[in-house]
Amino acid sequence: MPEIAISVEEKAYALLKEDAEKILQLIKVQIDNLTMPQCPLYEEVLDTQMYGLSREIDLAVRLNLVSEEKGKSLLDNLERQLNILHEASQKSAQG
């Protein structure tokens, strides 16, 4: 096997990180376009997206491609970043 080959484990983690990044970008676009974070649609989109990612991570964990810890920290990290975005947008709405 050449060193350049990417294992299915590495690919799984890379894809999950990519998908988490996509959710973050989607929410950034929503905030930048002044769709208020208080809007129920925003909450619904976010919940659905987070659910989808959590199902992907769960599948990767069940396939032993990603450890439970790594999967959990991926989701926790995204939630933390979303909270920061959310708080910043609320502050700028008030200011």
Added chain:
Amino acid sequence: MPEIAISVEEKAYALLKEDAEKILQLIKVQIDNLTMPQCPLYEEVLDTQMYGLSREIDLAVRLNLVSEEKGKSLLDNLERQLNILHEASQKSAQG
């Protein structure tokens, strides 16, 4: 490798089939408990569940664990079975 070993591809497909089956069972339970299929909550649960499964299948396809055709037919099959359940419940509600 002993013959009994299951490849990650086989395991991925088995898990996806299991998850599709769980959605079908969930909807059956909802129908049996007379939560009407016209109820918006039912639609929302179903949409979210289907979205979650489609994300799992998409990940497995991107990892080359399941072919696009097999993934698509898994989802199509589930939709077909859900339609049958849905129609049956509407007929019994009318009858």
